[in-house]
Amino acid sequence: MDFSDMKRYVDDRPQDGVFRVHRDVFSDQALFELEQRHIFERTWCFLGLESQIARTRDFLTNWIGRTPILVTRNDDGAIVGLINVCRHKAVLLRHEEAGNAGVHICPYHGWSFDANGHNVHVKNTRTACYPAAFDAESHDLLRLPRTASYRGFIFGSLSAEVPELGDFLGDMRFFIDLIADQGPQGIELVPGRAVYTYNANWKLQLDNGVDPYHLTSTHASFLDVQAVRRKGEGNVESRSFDWRKRDEFPAGAMNFRNGHSAVWMRQPEPEKRPIAPAMDEIRARVGEQRAEWMLNARNLQIFPNMQIADAISPMLRTFRPLAVDRTEMRAWCLAPIGEPRALRAWRLRQYEDFFNPGGMATPDDTVIYEDAQRGMAASPLDFLQGYSRGLGAAVSGGGEAGAALGLDPATSVEGRYDMFNEVAFHGPYREWARLMEAGLSGRRAWA
Numbered sequence: 195m196d197f198s199d200m201k202r203y204v205d206d207r208p209q210d211g212v213f214r215v216h217r218d219v220f221s222d223q224a225l226f227e228l229e230q231r232h233i234f235e236r237t238w239c240f241l242g243l244e245s246q247i248a249r250t251r252d253f254l255t256n257w258i259g260r261t262p263i264l265v266t267r268n269d270d271g272a273i274v275g276l277i278n279v280c281r282h283k284a285v286l287l288r289h290e291e292a293g294n295a296g297v298h299i300c301p302y303h304g305w306s307f308d309a310n311g312h313n314v315h316v317k318n319t320r321t322a323c324y325p326a327a328f329d330a331e332s333h334d335l336l337r338l339p340r341t342a343s344y345r346g347f348i349f350g351s352l353s354a355e356v357p358e359l360g361d362f363l364g365d366m367r368f369f370i371d372l373i374a375d376q377g378p379q380g381i382e383l384v385p386g387r388a389v390y391t392y393n394a395n396w397k398l399q400l401d402n403g404v405d406p407y408h409l410t411s412t413h414a415s416f417l418d419v420q421a422v423r424r425k426g427e428g429n430v431e432s433r434s435f436d437w438r439k440r441d442e443f444p445a446g447a448m449n450f451r452n453g454h455s456a457v458w459m460r461q462p463e464p465e466k467r468p469i470a471p472a473m474d475e476i477r478a479r480v481g482e483q484r485a486e487w488m489l490n491a492r493n494l495q496i497f498p499n500m501q502i503a504d505a506i507s508p509m510l511r512t513f514r515p516l517a518v519d520r521t522e523m524r525a526w527c528l529a530p531i532g533e534p535r536a537l538r539a540w541r542l543r544q545y546e547d548f549f550n551p552g553g554m555a556t557p558d559d560t561v562i563y564e565d566a567q568r569g570m571a572a573s574p575l576d577f578l579q580g581y582s583r584g585l586g587a588a589v590s591g592g593g594e595a596g597a598a599l600g601l602d603p604a605t606s607v608e609g610r611y612d613m614f615n616e617v618a619f620h621g622p623y624r625e626w627a628r629l630m631e632a633g634l635s636g637r638r639a640w641a
């Protein structure tokens with residue numbers, strides 16, 4: 195197949211009021227392979243939080259596309275990004291998602307590496323008759339070409355050519371700050387996480403994370419349960435929101451450069467947010483405007499592999515494409531470090547209700563993804579029509595909200611919440627097409 199023209203896949207013509215994505219983007223095996231190479235292996239990917247590796251010799255593992263990654267904190271306290279693969283025969287070095295170890299011992303032949311990835315032991319060297327050429331080679335773990343963090347969020351890149359992390363995130367940093375600043379000592383992942391897979395393409399989750407349009411239809415049963423609880427029945431501890439109050443409230447979306455986007459909404463019930471009792475402290479620390487935006491609902495897409503949803507209590511999810519039609523998700527609850535017990539319980543009740551695979555919303559979404567994947571196989575279908583809501587009101591730049599916040603997104607839209615805009619999908623697919631085009635034509639992806 196000829197992949198040279200990405201317009202065949204992302205039909206992006208704002209001047210004509212057109213933004214469409216072709217079903218092949220979700221279902222074509224060859225495109226999936228190209229995505230691994232030209233997207234996941236050529237941009238920054240989220241790896242974890244610094245608070246997960248707070249002590250020296252702590253480590254966490256993750257993946258960039260198909261590449262296993264080991265992130266450690268060395269004895270100097272520095273964060274080190276490594277390829278989690280033994281140099282001897284490519285066996286995965288660490289299986290655990292996190293832990294603490296001064297030495298990482300390969301389970302196959304016992305080669306060992308320290309927290310810097312330096313090879314500290316090759317088993318049975320005395321009797322090995324290794325040639326001089328072998329001794330001259332480094333046996334250290336391969337370093338991730340780039341590792342950096344922003345406000346405690348660690349990212350890595352398999353390409354050395356990426357821009358500085360701060361430039362890559364751009365004005366998306368404002369929205370990350372609104373998460374990182376929720377506690378005076380920063381934020382952490384609540385211990386425990388959910389891992390689950392679904393049989394559909396990773397971009398079904400990419401879209402869904404910034405899709406306000408589906409809530410009232412896909413999650414109707416969740417809304418019904420919440421309505422019952424608000425009458426004082428069932429689990430009243432979960433401080434259920436009245437989602438229908440949101441319809442007329444101001445809302446919008448912003449698309450930032452490099453594929454990041456955000457949807458936001460003014461919060462009609464800020465008193466139900468688990469940070470509400472801490473707002474005096476937060477206002478004093480971050481100022482009135484940022485504090486108000488912390489109470490607003492915000493769902494973030496950090497392209498390509500991380501989302502933060504902060505519309506109920508905040509959750510962080512990462513996705514790992516396993517195959518064109520199979521994706522692994524990991525999801526955590528985010529919370530301020532040192533949060534009082536009662537507020538942590540409030541947060542967890544809201545989180546588990548909606549987000550966990552055993553909650554009342556995530557299973558709805560994953561079933562829909564799998565149905566969509568089946569639908570993508572319908573050969574007469576070409577372009578999907580799910581990218582146009584709000585496009586008629588979209589503008590270049592940041593609009594009123596962007597001006598008020600001093601942000602400069604590439605495009606944005608504002609209106610009532612029940613516009614249920616689909617504009618926040620545009621940034622990610624523009625970046626998808628840009629990176630694919632650059633990779634396929636052999637051009638550098640970054641200036």
Ligand code: FES
Binds near residue numbers: 301
């Ligand atoms: S594969 Fe690691 S020691 Fe042999």
Ligand SMILES: [Fe+2]
Binds near residue numbers: 408409412413555559
């Ligand atoms: Fe959903």
